[in-house]
Amino acid sequence: MNNYVYLFWGYNVIWALIALYVVFLAVRLSRVGRRLDRLESSLRDSDDD
Amino acid sequence: MTSPSDSSSLPGFFRASWIVAAKDLRMEWRTYERLASMALFSLVVLVIFNFAFDLVTVQRIGAEKLVPGVLWITFAFSGIIGFTRSFQLEHRRDSLVALVLAPTDRGAIFLGKTIANLATVWILQLLIVPLCAVFFNFDLVSVAFPMTVVVGLHTIGLAELGTLFAAIATRLGRGEALLATLLLPGSTPLFLSAVKCTEGVLRHQSLGDLSHWLSVATGLNLLYLLVALLTFEYVLED
Amino acid sequence: METSRSMSLWVVLGAAIALIFAAIYMAFLYAPTEAMMGPVQRIFYFHVPSAMVAYLSVFVLLGSSMAYLWTRRRGFDYVAVAATELALLFCTVVLITGPIWAKPAWGVWWTWEARLTTTLVLWLILAACLMVRGYATERDAGARMAAVLGIVAALDVPINYLAVHWWRGQHPQVFGPGKKDPLAPEMMHAFLLCMVAFFTLYLALLFLRSRLAAAEDRAQSLMDRVRDS
Numbered sequence: 001m002n003n004y005v006y007l008f009w010g011y012n013v014i015w016a017l018i019a020l021y022v023v024f025l026a027v028r029l030s031r032v033g034r035r036l037d038r039l040e041s042s043l044r045d046s047d048d049d
Numbered sequence: 050m051t052s053p054s055d056s057s058s059l060p061g062f063f064r065a066s067w068i069v070a071a072k073d074l075r076m077e078w079r080t081y082e083r084l085a086s087m088a089l090f091s092l093v094v095l096v097i098f099n100f101a102f103d104l105v106t107v108q109r110i111g112a113e114k115l116v117p118g119v120l121w122i123t124f125a126f127s128g129i130i131g132f133t134r135s136f137q138l139e140h141r142r143d144s145l146v147a148l149v150l151a152p153t154d155r156g157a158i159f160l161g162k163t164i165a166n167l168a169t170v171w172i173l174q175l176l177i178v179p180l181c182a183v184f185f186n187f188d189l190v191s192v193a194f195p196m197t198v199v200v201g202l203h204t205i206g207l208a209e210l211g212t213l214f215a216a217i218a219t220r221l222g223r224g225e226a227l228l229a230t231l232l233l234p235g236s237t238p239l240f241l242s243a244v245k246c247t248e249g250v251l252r253h254q255s256l257g258d259l260s261h262w263l264s265v266a267t268g269l270n271l272l273y274l275l276v277a278l279l280t281f282e283y284v285l286e287d
Numbered sequence: 288m289e290t291s292r293s294m295s296l297w298v299v300l301g302a303a304i305a306l307i308f309a310a311i312y313m314a315f316l317y318a319p320t321e322a323m324m325g326p327v328q329r330i331f332y333f334h335v336p337s338a339m340v341a342y343l344s345v346f347v348l349l350g351s352s353m354a355y356l357w358t359r360r361r362g363f364d365y366v367a368v369a370a371t372e373l374a375l376l377f378c379t380v381v382l383i384t385g386p387i388w389a390k391p392a393w394g395v396w397w398t399w400e401a402r403l404t405t406t407l408v409l410w411l412i413l414a415a416c417l418m419v420r421g422y423a424t425e426r427d428a429g430a431r432m433a434a435v436l437g438i439v440a441a442l443d444v445p446i447n448y449l450a451v452h453w454w455r456g457q458h459p460q461v462f463g464p465g466k467k468d469p470l471a472p473e474m475m476h477a478f479l480l481c482m483v484a485f486f487t488l489y490l491a492l493l494f495l496r497s498r499l500a501a502a503e504d505r506a507q508s509l510m511d512r513v514r515d516s
Contacts, residue, residue: 003391006390007327009387010333013383014384017380025496025499029498029502036505043509043516221419221432222424223422227419233411234408234415238443280438284432284435
């Protein structure tokens with residue numbers, strides 16, 4: 001029975017770490033996406049001026 | 050940037066290395082500043098180790114088990130102090146720029162600095178190893194030659210990696226802390242071999258018995274040298 | 288161009304997710320329970336592929352670092368950052384699942400045996416690589432230093448395997464010369480699928496992280512342009 005506890009936590013650790021990393025990537029990707037949109041539009045505006 | 054005759058001729062390369070090494074050693078000879086701080090630090094570390102392990106433990110475990118670790122940790126940390134200093138002085142005075150602009154292979158600068166660092170640590174070891182023999186009560190005289198070979202050989206690799214990483218740390222404006230973080234994990238295989246060999250020597254094994262690990266150490270020394278010579282110019286460039 | 292790159296990324300990501308579900312099924316339901324170690328042995332199906340992926344990533348780091356130093360093309364640096372982070376991630380997985388397996392199997396959480404030790408050392412060097420990037424004030428200097436360190440970190444990997452051989456550590460040698468049928472066929476199928484799943488996942492994450500690095504770099508240069516205009 002104890003054996004299953006280790007197995008359970010082992011798998012949890014693996015997927016928790018990978019999931020956290022994917023979330024970290026997703027957050028940063030959306031943040032930089034918004035930043036890029038903002039910068040590109042402000043550059044377009046200053047080019048238009 | 051590099052004059053064709055200097056960069057392609059081998060004597061030019063070694064001459065340049067020797068000039069850099071001689072400059073550093075001459076500076077050291079004048080003030081002893083680096084060697085003094087390394088020596089004092091090593092002494093402090095040795096004393097702390099004696100507090101860390103009480104007399105009963107030392108007697109029970111025995112010198113051959115304890116001394117290798119103590120010695121190499123001492124060399125590692127005092128080496129870190131020395132290697133950092135080897136670049137910091139020039140970094141502070143901006144003479145590193147002058148060194149970088151010199152019409153010579155950057156690898157020659159690395160070799161020169163490494164030779165100077167190596168010589169400094171070797172001199173330090175001449176002091177520390179006998180002192181360790183006194184503190185930990187082991188017979189150094191009977192194992193003097195194999196000990197010299199083992200310690201001297203492994204220090205070469207330590208100096209090579211130490212010089213490379215010290216250059217990186219100095220270029221990033223950092224000092225001993227970053228160098229320690231880089232050097233200690235990076236030189237682990239060398240440390241494994243060093244401790245194994247030192248323990249073997251203290252157990253009165255011959256150099257022949259240790260030939261496997263000695264060839265590992267030699268291989269590592271060559272590998273580190275090759276990597277450092279190839280990558281040093283990228284570290285130094287502006 | 289953009290859409291076709293996005294398409295291939297989504298394809299790889301989708302494949303990775305599908306393969307992972309398959310891998311979990313194989314590891315838990317398809318593969319039989321191991322006779323000696325019991326259920327906890329199933330960690331092996333993910334522990335070993337994680338280690339393989341970590342080492343693969345270190346070699347990707349080696350290649351991209353050398354390519355960056357040689358060509359100075361930013362693209363290689365983006366891959367190098369991604370490879371460093373992913374190697375660190377999978378090394379972390381290995382270092383945590385290893386002890387979780389070791390405790391029921393060998394009775395101790397940690398032994399300073401060669402393979403575990405050198406994986407820990409690799410983790411330290413990779414962490415230092417990321418730290419060095421953070422310390423640099425100029426982007427190119429940080430990339431260069433990290434590339435040099437990446438090359439050193441990669442050299443640690445083969446030395447790791449040699450160290451195991453010479454120190455004769457207690458790491459379970461499942462695959463090796465002279466070992467016939469180390470795994471039952473169903474176990475082998477499960478293991479191979481898990482390897483494929485992890486490699487695909489790695490590829491997907493590598494693409495994603497490189498894209499992120501490229502996007503952040505582009506945002507930085509745009510910001511410089513905005514500031515200048």
